[in-house]
Amino acid sequence: MHKNKLFDIPDYKKIRVIVDTDAACEADDPFAIAHALLSPKLIVKGIIAEHFKVKGSMQESYDEIMTILAAMELEVPVLHGQDGPLSEDEKDSEGAEFIVKEALKEDEKSFFILCQGAITNVAKAMKICPEIKDRMTVIWIGTHGEAPCKAPFTEFNSVNDIEAANFVLQSGVDLWLVPSHVYITINVGIAEIQRRIKPCGKIGEHLFKNMVDYNMSEGAGWTQGESWSLGDSPAIAIAINPGCGHYHYAKAPLVLEDTSSEVKEDNPEIRIYTDVDSRYILEDFIAKLELSYKV
Secondary structure (H helix, E strand, O other), X not given: OOOOOOOOOOHHXXXXXXXXXXXXXXXXXXXXXXXXXXXXXEEEEEEEEOOOOOOOHHHHHHHHXXXXXXXXXXXXXXXXXXXXXXXXXXXXXXXXXXXXXXXXXXXXXXXXXXXXXXXXXXXXXXXXXXXXXXXXXXXXXXXXXXXXXXXXXOOHHHHOOHHHHHHHHOOOXXXXXXXXXXXXXXXXXXXXXXXXXXXXXXXXXHHHHHHHHHHOOHHHOOOOOOEEEOOOHHHHHHHHOOOOEEEEEEEOOEEOOOOOEEOOOOOOEEEXXXXXOHHHHHHHHHHHHHHHHOO
């Protein structure tokens, strides 16, 4: 339960958001989900579970979202997304249909989808109802950014559904892209998480334990050991404050099989972030968590 009530902001500055997340993939998504739920500017209309190209992964993400909400003692609609990439899941999920329904609402508040994984659910929603592309803004953590660009590593969020990635990149939707060289900069030490986040109620304990458990697993072999990149958090922070980083407009990249970016001359222009203020992002989240849950 919240120990203190957070500040509020003028109603006209608030925005509607849906969080789309592969929450069980690794340890950073839960931090971003909690950040969204604690931010007065964001009216979280729902959270959609995203797959990460492993059988049963969408359900795992759904279950992790429910765990986060229970720890925060909050109730928000949670929807099942597509079970896998577009090419493997032809049905229309409740998550994709939820996006369509929210986008078509007559509401003076702007509508954003904050994407922290593969972008399958957004792509499916736009296939169901193409007209929604003009009624929303998509912030996506994904790709290696502006083309041409060789892949320094396999970019996880785009490789999990390259077809969906290119569909959204080519769609003409108002897309704000946070590429790999930007999202990897949200570095935090596990010691800081233990000292500042763990004491913040059940959610703080869950975020810390989930992080430590994953860090000790074989799946975390790629990490440095004592730190983590909370790479999904910029999706939330940019929705709160679009000026928390620098950006420019350029043609959307074409994503290749190895997640390199190639120029496609007829692709639309999108907003591409070139950096974000990592300490602003981390401090904003930790302060809200402390104000809400720390005794």
